[in-house]
Amino acid sequence: MGIREVANKAGVSVATVSRTVNGVRSVSPAIAARVWSAIREVGYVPNTQARALVSGRSRLLGLIVSDITNPFFPELIQGFEQVAVRAGFEVLLASTSYDPALMAATVRRMIERKVEGVAVMTSEMEDSLIGELTGRHIPLAFIDVGPMAPHISNISVNYRTGVHQAVQHLRRLGHRRLAFIAGPLALKSARLRREAFLHCFTEAQLAADRPAILEGDHSLDGGFNAVQELLGIPGRPTAVICSNDLTAIGVLRGIHAEGLSAPRDMSVIGFDDIYMAQFMLPPLTTVRLSRQDLARQAFEALIADIDRSAASAGAIYPIETRLIVRGSTSAPHPC
Amino acid sequence: MGIREVANKAGVSVATVSRTVNGVRSVSPAIAARVWSAIREVGYVPNTQARALVSGRSRLLGLIVSDITNPFFPELIQGFEQVAVRAGFEVLLASTSYDPALMAATVRRMIERKVEGVAVMTSEMEDSLIGELTGRHIPLAFIDVGPMAPHISNISVNYRTGVHQAVQHLRRLGHRRLAFIAGPLALKSARLRREAFLHCFTEAQLAADRPAILEGDHSLDGGFNAVQELLGIPGRPTAVICSNDLTAIGVLRGIHAEGLSAPRDMSVIGFDDIYMAQFMLPPLTTVRLSRQDLARQAFEALIADIDRSAASAGAIYPIETRLIVRGSTSAPHPC
DNA sequence: TCCGCTTTGGTAAACGTTTTCCCAAACGAC
DNA sequence: GTCGTTTGGGAAAACGTTTACCAAAGCGGA
Numbered sequence: 030m031g032i033r034e035v036a037n038k039a040g041v042s043v044a045t046v047s048r049t050v051n052g053v054r055s056v057s058p059a060i061a062a063r064v065w066s067a068i069r070e071v072g073y074v075p076n077t078q079a080r081a082l083v084s085g086r087s088r089l090l091g092l093i094v095s096d097i098t099n100p101f102f103p104e105l106i107q108g109f110e111q112v113a114v115r116a117g118f119e120v121l122l123a124s125t126s127y128d129p130a131l132m133a134a135t136v137r138r139m140i141e142r143k144v145e146g147v148a149v150m151t152s153e154m155e156d157s158l159i160g161e162l163t164g165r166h167i168p169l170a171f172i173d174v175g176p177m178a179p180h181i182s183n184i185s186v187n188y189r190t191g192v193h194q195a196v197q198h199l200r201r202l203g204h205r206r207l208a209f210i211a212g213p214l215a216l217k218s219a220r221l222r223r224e225a226f227l228h229c230f231t232e233a234q235l236a237a238d239r240p241a242i243l244e245g246d247h248s249l250d251g252g253f254n255a256v257q258e259l260l261g262i263p264g265r266p267t268a269v270i271c272s273n274d275l276t277a278i279g280v281l282r283g284i285h286a287e288g289l290s291a292p293r294d295m296s297v298i299g300f301d302d303i304y305m306a307q308f309m310l311p312p313l314t315t316v317r318l319s320r321q322d323l324a325r326q327a328f329e330a331l332i333a334d335i336d337r338s339a340a341s342a343g344a345i346y347p348i349e350t351r352l353i354v355r356g357s358t359s360a361p362h363p364c
Numbered sequence: 365m366g367i368r369e370v371a372n373k374a375g376v377s378v379a380t381v382s383r384t385v386n387g388v389r390s391v392s393p394a395i396a397a398r399v400w401s402a403i404r405e406v407g408y409v410p411n412t413q414a415r416a417l418v419s420g421r422s423r424l425l426g427l428i429v430s431d432i433t434n435p436f437f438p439e440l441i442q443g444f445e446q447v448a449v450r451a452g453f454e455v456l457l458a459s460t461s462y463d464p465a466l467m468a469a470t471v472r473r474m475i476e477r478k479v480e481g482v483a484v485m486t487s488e489m490e491d492s493l494i495g496e497l498t499g500r501h502i503p504l505a506f507i508d509v510g511p512m513a514p515h516i517s518n519i520s521v522n523y524r525t526g527v528h529q530a531v532q533h534l535r536r537l538g539h540r541r542l543a544f545i546a547g548p549l550a551l552k553s554a555r556l557r558r559e560a561f562l563h564c565f566t567e568a569q570l571a572a573d574r575p576a577i578l579e580g581d582h583s584l585d586g587g588f589n590a591v592q593e594l595l596g597i598p599g600r601p602t603a604v605i606c607s608n609d610l611t612a613i614g615v616l617r618g619i620h621a622e623g624l625s626a627p628r629d630m631s632v633i634g635f636d637d638i639y640m641a642q643f644m645l646p647p648l649t650t651v652r653l654s655r656q657d658l659a660r661q662a663f664e665a666l667i668a669d670i671d672r673s674a675a676s677a678g679a680i681y682p683i684e685t686r687l688i689v690r691g692s693t694s695a696p697h698p699c
Numbered sequence: 700t701c702c703g704c705t706t707t708g709g710t711a712a713a714c715g716t717t718t719t720c721c722c723a724a725a726c727g728a729c
Numbered sequence: 730g731t732c733g734t735t736t737g738g739g740a741a742a743a744c745g746t747t748t749a750c751c752a753a754a755g756c757g758g759a
Contacts, residue, residue: 030500031745042709042710044709055707056708060708075746076478076744078744080747082746085714098442103433106432107433122457123445141591145732165365305640366714367716382718388718393702397714415715419716420744
């Protein structure tokens, strides 16, 4: 079933078969036809491994995410896979579940498989692991936030405007006492978003309104549990912005569990706009972040780095967001 | 950075390095130590492609799902990946989006990559594609429902008892007029579930209660849209069983959009128990189907077939379900 | 006719491993 | 001391491709 059988059956050399298959050099029509029919006859499928071994190109891309279970990621994965496959690449997917040991093993496996590039969306990656990859000249694309260095691209979300849109929306509705549920503050990206939130306030406002910041964990349960804490804040906030939709959905449910109701007793804004957000009760107001864009940019950054193997000094690709207003926000209820 | 450098640096032959790394034959401690330190020194990582080429084992498994965007699948994928990686395999993931052309391309790619086995959870797979794989002696594991043949395993969910649990629950609550929203009836697995539903009724009941069956599409929107149809049925059903949670969530939302409320006006039961189900308002009563079990069984079936390469006549692994009662079901409201 | 240039086919050397022989040394039993 | 028998190491042949490199043929122009 190898190229040799095809060559024999067609009465040509293996080189000719290879050239016919890859169209890399002109082959006379008559011979090409013979080769193709021989290929069909023996059901020949090229062996990618052998091909990769000699050509030095694995046509394999790594994609590392922190939690495939978070609905944000499947859409990212789908987008990435789509564009990668279209360009003739295969994707090696790994979900690290926020486990550093798993992350290390994952990187190791990807190196063994000789991936040509790795896209990472999992906020913390140890420098030694990054070095492991860049040391082998494997391009890296960090989605969200990563270090700046040659051969490393950053697809960075403009949190400033995203969070600003949310805060503005709430202010216009008349909210003054706002809260923000951040992701795990051990993560740089979470700190960045917190900072973006605080940036929306002037010195005076910060002093007067005392915006509250809680630490969440990007999960449904985290959001649910945060509600208790939220309600215990002196001068209870009338609106809360969550750093992702999962947290917001948890908050929605937590508010209900306390016998309250959103948005009457508290307005809730999410971040991401996962598809399910519009199916919540009430439908979730949220800041949309296009997974398609993220995936496409990451892929293109990788490809750019792969093609010109000269070290492109860490490029930055900015991604914009958009506020989607639905039912989970309203003017604050006069108490 | 290859095995040759290591051999030179350690002053041994490549064979010795290979043996040390793989522990396949005893190597004297002194030499092994030299080899290991040489490996660390040059940062040697074995090339999986070369290894696969000569050993004939790619240590690659394919996993084909229909829609990674449905929250059911990420948990399945995670489970499969976990157990596969633990056993030293890598997973090639593909989401076909119900597109037959994509499915064909996917299978082709997997053959090119020389996967050692493929797990499939995407109800329709053309026979020619199945033949493409079995013809190359690549074991297949169908999750949900697949053809019976040598080298093909079936991980089949016991829908009978699953649906029975749901129907029983509703009957005990006092419901008589039930409806069922099936998946796309073009899919065999959807037809199987519909059949399981009908099987819960005696001849007499079928005549008297006229259980309604609608066709959905396993999506949020499908569930949402089905509500209109549901309400138009003469002798409006007081409870509906959905063939997956996404549909049920759509229904919940649709009921609300009609100005009605669940479970007061209609009880809703889902199928799968995706994590988010408990965060709905009301929390979704559903039939739990363990993704973990599905994934593990599929993997083990594959491994069993890979190890003894003798054709194991199509084995069947049954999977059981369990009803999880939450807030979306209650006694019917007396009108 | 002859000279170069282009086109097209073949030969064989890689690619980085594993693995089959083969061989030498060490060991133990008698 | 001799003779199996183990033990541990090396040389080299695979694995299935791609791709220099080479050679023959065809062709246009002088």
